[in-house]
Amino acid sequence: MSTLPFEHLEHVYEYLAEAIDRAGRDNEALFLAKLALALANEVGDLDTVQRCMAMAEKDLTRAATTHATR
Amino acid sequence: MRPAGRGPLDSLYFHYPTFAAPRAPELDGLNQRHPVVIVGAGPIGLTAALTLAQYGVRSVVLERKDTFNDGSRAICIARPSMQILQRIGAVEPFLAKALGWRYGRSYFRGAQIYRLEMLHSEHEKYLPMYNLQQQYIEQYLYDAAAQSPLIDVRWQSDVVGIEAGSDSVALQVASPPGAYTLEADYVLAADGARSPLRSKLGLRLSGDNYEGNYVIADIRMDHDFPTERRAFFEPASNSDGTVLIHKQPDNIWRIDYQLRDGENADDAIKEAEIRRRVQAIVADIGHRGSWELEWWSIYTANTLLLDDYAHGRVFFVGDSAHIVPIFGVRGLNNGLADACNIGWKLAYVLAGAADAHLLDSYSPERRGATLDVFANATKSTRFMTPPTRGWALARQAALSLAISHEFTRSLANPRQMQPYSYAESPLTDRSASGQDFSAGPAPGTVALDAKLADSTHLLDHVGTGFTGLLFLNGQATDEQKQALQKLHQRDPRFTALIVTTEVIARPPAAFHDTIHDAGGAVASLYGASAGTVYLLRPDLHVVGRWLNFDHDAILQALQTCLGRTTL
Numbered sequence: 023m024s025t026l027p028f029e030h031l032e033h034v035y036e037y038l039a040e041a042i043d044r045a046g047r048d049n050e051a052l053f054l055a056k057l058a059l060a061l062a063n064e065v066g067d068l069d070t071v072q073r074c075m076a077m078a079e080k081d082l083t084r085a086a087t088t089h090a091t092r
Numbered sequence: 093m094r095p096a097g098r099g100p101l102d103s104l105y106f107h108y109p110t111f112a113a114p115r116a117p118e119l120d121g122l123n124q125r126h127p128v129v130i131v132g133a134g135p136i137g138l139t140a141a142l143t144l145a146q147y148g149v150r151s152v153v154l155e156r157k158d159t160f161n162d163g164s165r166a167i168c169i170a171r172p173s174m175q176i177l178q179r180i181g182a183v184e185p186f187l188a189k190a191l192g193w194r195y196g197r198s199y200f201r202g203a204q205i206y207r208l209e210m211l212h213s214e215h216e217k218y219l220p221m222y223n224l225q226q227q228y229i230e231q232y233l234y235d236a237a238a239q240s241p242l243i244d245v246r247w248q249s250d251v252v253g254i255e256a257g258s259d260s261v262a263l264q265v266a267s268p269p270g271a272y273t274l275e276a277d278y279v280l281a282a283d284g285a286r287s288p289l290r291s292k293l294g295l296r297l298s299g300d301n302y303e304g305n306y307v308i309a310d311i312r313m314d315h316d317f318p319t320e321r322r323a324f325f326e327p328a329s330n331s332d333g334t335v336l337i338h339k340q341p342d343n344i345w346r347i348d349y350q351l352r353d354g355e356n357a358d359d360a361i362k363e364a365e366i367r368r369r370v371q372a373i374v375a376d377i378g379h380r381g382s383w384e385l386e387w388w389s390i391y392t393a394n395t396l397l398l399d400d401y402a403h404g405r406v407f408f409v410g411d412s413a414h415i416v417p418i419f420g421v422r423g424l425n426n427g428l429a430d431a432c433n434i435g436w437k438l439a440y441v442l443a444g445a446a447d448a449h450l451l452d453s454y455s456p457e458r459r460g461a462t463l464d465v466f467a468n469a470t471k472s473t474r475f476m477t478p479p480t481r482g483w484a485l486a487r488q489a490a491l492s493l494a495i496s497h498e499f500t501r502s503l504a505n506p507r508q509m510q511p512y513s514y515a516e517s518p519l520t521d522r523s524a525s526g527q528d529f530s531a532g533p534a535p536g537t538v539a540l541d542a543k544l545a546d547s548t549h550l551l552d553h554v555g556t557g558f559t560g561l562l563f564l565n566g567q568a569t570d571e572q573k574q575a576l577q578k579l580h581q582r583d584p585r586f587t588a589l590i591v592t593t594e595v596i597a598r599p600p601a602a603f604h605d606t607i608h609d610a611g612g613a614v615a616s617l618y619g620a621s622a623g624t625v626y627l628l629r630p631d632l633h634v635v636g637r638w639l640n641f642d643h644d645a646i647l648q649a650l651q652t653c654l655g656r657t658t659l
Contacts, residue, residue, distance in 0.1 A: 043482030081492045
């Protein structure tokens with residue numbers, strides 16, 4: 023599995039924030055869902071995509087937040 | 093602000109002295125022209141005065157108030173600032189009182205997601221950061237200034253007018269014993285973020301204001317936790333906002349908390365509201381005992397600076413020149429570097445040891461440092477106080493992933509202590525020789541410290557002038573001795589530090605100091621071999637470096653700094 027260098031992750035973080043703002047509140051969920059499908063197509067591997075979906079589904083709400091202390 | 097029933101200076105732990113207004117000699121007809129007048133006796137003004145005094149330059153410091161700052165304000169002193177304090181002879185009380193630290197923790201909804209560990213090595217003399225309330229910083233600097241016969245601090249002395257001429261500057265001063273005019277060769281405006289001098293000269297800061305208010309509250313409590321920076325994102329106690337906690341001396345804790353979007357700032361700073369919010373936060377971090385409220389303030393992040401820090405013979409230093417967001421702890425630290433930078437340059441020019449053009453490098457060098465801080469601060473401020481829905485959502489996603497995954501954790505790095513380089517400065521040697529090295533500080537960056545066999549540190553041995561580090565395996569050659577002699581002729585304050593693997597019984601000249609580097613640790617830190625030279629400025633930034641000894645190039649680099657065209 024390849025990972026993104028931190029500087030690139032920082033850029034992704036910034037692009038993402040700005041793109042969500044451009045999409046606007048009404049369309050932000052649609053934008054993010056489309057982004058997920060587009061990235062999945064680029065990744066080209068079902069197992070990886072399913073693993074990422076599980077990652078994203080975790081810790082969504084305060085109540086569900088893992089209280090692990092490292 | 094302080095709790096009801098307590099005056100602005102009624103602190104739980106700090107006794108504020110009241111300084112009388114001196115009767116200025118000018119009121120009795122003694123009209124002398126002063127080489128430097130500094131407006132503002134805050135940390136930056138006093139550091140400038142102490143820097144000048146290191147060079148024998150007299151200064152008058154004018155301060156409107158009759159005592160130190162009313163709150164703890166800037167509390168983080170970074171390692172390079174400790175080096176500055178050492179060089180102005182004031183560091184001891186700081187080391188005795190301040191709390192040094194190098195670690196931090198960030199939490200998201202109660203789970204620790206990031207461990208901050210600031211760069212540190214066995215070679216460093218000082219820790220990356222020290223916490224100390226600003227009034228102590230001012231007191232220790234004032235104590236040092238009061239010891240110096242060259243520094244004349246005049247409290248309760250307000251500058252009410254300024255005439256900035258091409259040959260001199262005239263300041264109209266109002267003080268209880270009377271009003272008078274001060275003539276100065278140069279003026280340093282260290283009069284703070286709201287700088288009256290800046291307004292009087294018709295200058296304006298430009299830049300950006302960020303959304304989001306933070307309340308800063310100091311409390312006294314017995315709370316058992318090491319000195320670390322703690323950041324809490326969406327804690328139960330302030331679920332929409334961020335909380336920061338820093339430990340200060342005297343059992344004082346700094347609690348910063350972000351207000352909700354649209355929350356009324358006037359209501360948020362009422363005492364009852366402060367107590368309610370602080371109580372929730374201290375309960376959340378597990379403090380069950382009592383606590384006392386000491387002082388609070390409100391804060392909004394800005395990135396603002398002057399287009400030019402120089403206005404004729406007036407130089408802006410510290411917050412009068414630039415306002416940076418607090419998250420990078422670069423307000424005080426950047427200001428101290430300003431004071432150090434203009435201090436040695438003015439001293440050289442006033443002594444006739446350098447051409448007045450040297451002063452032209454102050455604004456680009458220090459403005460560059462501020463713009464660099466802005467670039468980092470913009471990133472950390474966007475993370476600390478997301479300006480829009482998009483930034484808020486991106487942060488929430490990163491923090492939520494960070495609970496279980498490493499890859500987003502570094503986004504929570506507060507980006508403090510980014511060292512700045514004067515690589516683009518006209519004083520820096522930009523020739524290819526600086527690139528020949530496999531290690532060591534590049535031209536423009538600050539010299540590295542190194543612990544020596546006798547427990548002193550390399551940078552303890554530099555003087556007030558330029559310093560040449562010459563790395564050798566034995567004695568200096570005649571050519572090398574001759575070149576060092578020439579450097580000393582051109583800068584009478586020049587110090588040659590001969591770093592050698594062999595023991596040399598006697599330094600060859602008075603301005604030489606020998607560093608015994610038996611195991612070659614210093615040489616390897618500097619990527620040096622026999623004959624390598626580093627030339628350092630008085631503020632310890634590297635002018636240039638030459639892997640192989642180059643007589644003419646070294647002399648030329650020094651002459652360029654001093655504004656001279658000949659070797």
